[in-house]
Amino acid sequence: MLRRLLDRILPPRVFEERPEPTAVFEASRPPVVRLERIVKRFGAVTANRDITLDIHAGRILALLGENGAGKSTLMSILSGRYHPDEGRILVDGEPTRFSSSRDAIRAGIGMVYQHFMLVPTMTVAQNVLLGQEGGFLLAPRAMEARVDALAQRYGLEIRASARVAELSMGERQRVEILRLLARNSRVLIFDEPTAVLTEPEAGKLFDALRRMASQEKAIVFISHKLEEVLSIADEIAILRRGAVVDRMPRTDVSSKSELAERMVGRGIALQMGREPAARGEVVLELEGLSGNGLEDLSLDVRRGEIVAVVGVAGNGQKQLVETVTGLVPPEEGVVRILGREWRDFYAQPRWEETLAYIPEDRLGLATCPELDMVDNVLLTTRQGFSRGVFLERGRAAQTTTRLVEEHNVQPARPRTQAGKLSGGNLQKLVIAREFFRRPKIIVAEQPTQGLDIAATEEVWKSLLAARQGAGILLVTGDLTEALELADRVAVMYRGRFIDVIATDDEERLASLGLLMAGVKE
Amino acid sequence: MRLYAIRRQEPLKWGSCLVFPAALAFSLAFCCLLLAIQGKPPLTGLASLFAGAFGSHHALQDTLLKAVPIFLCALGVAVAFRMQIWNIGAEGQYALGAVGATWAALAFPDAPRPVLIPLMLLSGGLAGGMWALIPALLKVRLRVNEIISTLMLNYIGINFLDWLVYGAWKDPASFGFPMTARFSPSALFPRLPGTRLHLGLALCALAGVAVWLWLSRTRLGYEVKAAGSGPRASVYARMDYGFLVCLVMAVCGVLAGTAGLTETVASAGRLQPSIMAGYGYTAIVVAWLARLNPLSIAVAAFLLAGLRVGVENLQLSLQVPAAFGGILEGCILLSVLAGQFVTGFRFRVERDEGRAETEGAA
Numbered sequence: 009m010l011r012r013l014l015d016r017i018l019p020p021r022v023f024e025e026r027p028e029p030t031a032v033f034e035a036s037r038p039p040v041v042r043l044e045r046i047v048k049r050f051g052a053v054t055a056n057r058d059i060t061l062d063i064h065a066g067r068i069l070a071l072l073g074e075n076g077a078g079k080s081t082l083m084s085i086l087s088g089r090y091h092p093d094e095g096r097i098l099v100d101g102e103p104t105r106f107s108s109s110r111d112a113i114r115a116g117i118g119m120v121y122q123h124f125m126l127v128p129t130m131t132v133a134q135n136v137l138l139g140q141e142g143g144f145l146l147a148p149r150a151m152e153a154r155v156d157a158l159a160q161r162y163g164l165e166i167r168a169s170a171r172v173a174e175l176s177m178g179e180r181q182r183v184e185i186l187r188l189l190a191r192n193s194r195v196l197i198f199d200e201p202t203a204v205l206t207e208p209e210a211g212k213l214f215d216a217l218r219r220m221a222s223q224e225k226a227i228v229f230i231s232h233k234l235e236e237v238l239s240i241a242d243e244i245a246i247l248r249r250g251a252v253v254d255r256m257p258r259t260d261v262s263s264k265s266e267l268a269e270r271m272v273g274r275g276i277a278l279q280m281g282r283e284p285a286a287r288g289e290v291v292l293e294l295e296g297l298s299g300n301g302l303e304d305l306s307l308d309v310r311r312g313e314i315v316a317v318v319g320v321a322g323n324g325q326k327q328l329v330e331t332v333t334g335l336v337p338p339e340e341g342v343v344r345i346l347g348r349e350w351r352d353f354y355a356q357p358r359w360e361e362t363l364a365y366i367p368e369d370r371l372g373l374a375t376c377p378e379l380d381m382v383d384n385v386l387l388t389t390r391q392g393f394s395r396g397v398f399l400e401r402g403r404a405a406q407t408t409t410r411l412v413e414e415h416n417v418q419p420a421r422p423r424t425q426a427g428k429l430s431g432g433n434l435q436k437l438v439i440a441r442e443f444f445r446r447p448k449i450i451v452a453e454q455p456t457q458g459l460d461i462a463a464t465e466e467v468w469k470s471l472l473a474a475r476q477g478a479g480i481l482l483v484t485g486d487l488t489e490a491l492e493l494a495d496r497v498a499v500m501y502r503g504r505f506i507d508v509i510a511t512d513d514e515e516r517l518a519s520l521g522l523l524m525a526g527v528k529e
Numbered sequence: 530m531r532l533y534a535i536r537r538q539e540p541l542k543w544g545s546c547l548v549f550p551a552a553l554a555f556s557l558a559f560c561c562l563l564l565a566i567q568g569k570p571p572l573t574g575l576a577s578l579f580a581g582a583f584g585s586h587h588a589l590q591d592t593l594l595k596a597v598p599i600f601l602c603a604l605g606v607a608v609a610f611r612m613q614i615w616n617i618g619a620e621g622q623y624a625l626g627a628v629g630a631t632w633a634a635l636a637f638p639d640a641p642r643p644v645l646i647p648l649m650l651l652s653g654g655l656a657g658g659m660w661a662l663i664p665a666l667l668k669v670r671l672r673v674n675e676i677i678s679t680l681m682l683n684y685i686g687i688n689f690l691d692w693l694v695y696g697a698w699k700d701p702a703s704f705g706f707p708m709t710a711r712f713s714p715s716a717l718f719p720r721l722p723g724t725r726l727h728l729g730l731a732l733c734a735l736a737g738v739a740v741w742l743w744l745s746r747t748r749l750g751y752e753v754k755a756a757g758s759g760p761r762a763s764v765y766a767r768m769d770y771g772f773l774v775c776l777v778m779a780v781c782g783v784l785a786g787t788a789g790l791t792e793t794v795a796s797a798g799r800l801q802p803s804i805m806a807g808y809g810y811t812a813i814v815v816a817w818l819a820r821l822n823p824l825s826i827a828v829a830a831f832l833l834a835g836l837r838v839g840v841e842n843l844q845l846s847l848q849v850p851a852a853f854g855g856i857l858e859g860c861i862l863l864s865v866l867a868g869q870f871v872t873g874f875r876f877r878v879e880r881d882e883g884r885a886e887t888e889g890a891a
Binding site for chain 2: 107334335357365367369372373374375376377378379383386387388390394397398399401
């Protein structure tokens with residue numbers, strides 16, 4: 009039922025279908041690059057297991073997989089950042105060993121990372137030709153002419169004399185691509201290239217990708233977005249838990265849902281089976297909260313319910329969370345937490361009546377990466393382990409051991425540094441810590457972002473269970489999550505709640521997609 | 530042939546025990562080389578360095594006494610560094626501590642010792658602490674980088690001290706030398722009978738234990754550590770980051786100020802510019818060498834104090850320049866830092882032939 013609902017809410021984005029592959033594929037032609045039985049381990053975790061993959065000139069290969077499936081590791085091996093523990097890389101049939109990304113670039117393999125590595129104060133041409141200016145003296149005109157010619161050839165619209173600092177994300181990405189093309193890269197790897205782009209920019213990128221492929225470049229396109237993969241790929245390889253589980257030409261895939269099932273290995277939507285919980289007292293009250301990018305927000309959250317705040321990122325969710333969690337005082341309007349005024353609540357925190365905040369930034373905000381689990385548990389619970397001015401570290405260590413066991417945090421060694429935990433385990437540790445104080449109100453911000461399905465399920469179960477004793481404000485960009493967990497959904501648009509809808513009201517839920525775009529009929 | 534450096538998951542446990550002696554040995558070897566270049570006998574030089582620092586009762590006492598201000602300053606610096614506040618202003622805080630203590634000694638010359646010494650400790654510590662609070666407040670309120678402000682305040686503090694001893698506080702009977710009048714006997718530290726060891730050593734022990742207890746056992750100490758490793762996380766956990774910055778800076782100022790006071794009272798018995806011997810900078814080296822651990826700070830402070838005392842002996846016996854000690858100090862720090870890098874990595878050498886072989890086999 010949920011899947012049907014989701015399809016109704018978010019009609020699949022229409023990308024133009026590709027009429028035919030960009031280049032005629034000859035199976036007899038040897039691949040430019042072949043990865044052979046690649047294995048990569050990080051400690052106990054195997055990120056890539058026995059991966060064999062061919063990359064052909066003139067073809068767009070999409071590498072599809074969820075977060076943590078091993079896509080980025082594989083491509084980091086290909087681009088020379090990591091060594092494989094086993095297996096080898098063949099370039100033009102020759103076994104090759106890259107000891108740095110420089111070697112990989114020399115072999116014609118380049119990667120466009122999600123985070124651009126450009127010098128903002130320099131021009132496009134300078135960035136593109138950085139490190140290969142030739143002689144001692146620079147000839148800015150000649151450099152710009154060269155970059156302009158290159159840009160034109162591949163349809164990458166950009167002004168070579170512009171400063172990078174002035175460019176949009178899409179334009180910066182083009183600079184990154186040009187940089188690889190200027191080094192005669194034959195294999196271009198794109199790590200989730202559309203994540204930072206607007207839709208028109210993504211369209212332009214796809215045009216450029218096709219053009220590059222038609223000029224005999226091999227393109228590897230990493231993504232977890234199904235529509236994109238369907239609209240751009242000639243060939244699709246699916247990674248799951250570090251292994252290539254499926255590989256097929258684009259023409260063999262008939263629908264998005266078919267691809268989704270192959271990617272996840274089972275139906276996407278987890279059925280959480282939400283037990284109804286008794287509603288209790290109001291734990292959070294917003295009345296006309298305004299200022300700091302927010303506009304006239306009013307909302308009640310009661311114990312026993314989960315209210316999801318959804319919307320396109322950047323519509324005031326961050327400011328709302330900062331205000332409710334006490335980091336930023338409200339400018340106008342009233343915020344009442346557990347019946348107390350905002351100022352009063354945060355001026356005199358009590359150990360018993362408390363608010364728990366599970367932030368989006370697990371490693372920088374919720375934990376200190378260099379401290380061990382015990383110290384990280386103490387971060388927000390230190391009040392409970394204080395005796396006079398002293399801290400009862402022994403008791404804190406025991407409690408941490410218990411929490412780690414209860415919440416299945418791996419590795420279960422409390423002396424492990426937080427920074428060494430995987431995203432899912434770190435989140436479980438944060439949740440264990442935050443729930444330890446039995447909070448009456450919980451603010452959870454993107455609680456499952458970047459987690460694999462198993463960890464997502466555990467986090468969801470924890471949140472549903474916590475609802476018995478608390479009211480939960482769930483801020484999420486993931487509609488599936490919102491509909492699975494929440495009793496009501498508040499849609500945020502430009503700092504306001506454009507609508508608040510109960511999740512059993514299918515009629516009105518159907519307009520969620522439009523509401524998120526700011527359209528209210 | 531290629532050398533690969535691979536980051537270790539956890540740094541070597543025994544590494545730090547090995548790194549320090551190795552770095553020390555390397556630095557001493559380097560020092561021998563320097564002596565040899567100047568045409569001095571290197572081994573005689575080392576022997577004279579060692580004899581000057583630890584060779585006799587007299588030398589050992591000298592070293593211990595020099596270690597007192599270094600230890601106090603380094604302890605303070607380590608507290609600030611623990612929170613990743615890069616306070617390099619111990620030198621200035623030390624100067625202000627000396628000034629504060631001198632004020633008490635000159636203002637109440639007739640007070641009995643049990644009153645005057647605590648009063649001097651109070652005024653010296655307070656002056657150092659307040660001096661350190663200036664950059665702390667600048668950082669918290671105006672986001673001024675503490676590295677710059679503490680460094681600049683050093684010059685101001687030292688010049689302030691000079692201004693006092695050249696002007697307002699100059700002893701009329703000093704024949705124009707920049708120094709205050711001799712303190713009254715009740716302002717001087719009691720000494721262990723038969724030795725020159727004084728109250729300062731006891732202060733060191735007290736301060737060391739107190740700081741250790743504070744940082745490792747108390748809630749506030751934990752907050753300092755947490756705020757140091759994650760300033761944003763500390764705000765998330767509702768710690769008062771600004772208060773913690775002021776606290777660690779003030780503690781550092783009090784400790785450095787106490788060091789200034791000890792040196793004024795115990796070694797000179799009056800305020801004079803020669804007490805500014807760069808202990809506040811040596812303290813930074815000591816704090817790093819000891820990885821901010823109070824007990825290791827004591828050891829490192831003793832060793833570097835020995836170096837300073839020993840170099841004086843070396844100067845006399847072999848006529849090497851005074852800068853020699855500074856060179857050696859810097860060399861030790863650099864080699865220890867390099868050594869700590871080594872413990873964080875695994876090294877593997879691969880020969881090119883070996884590589885060709887595996888490829889041939891595959």
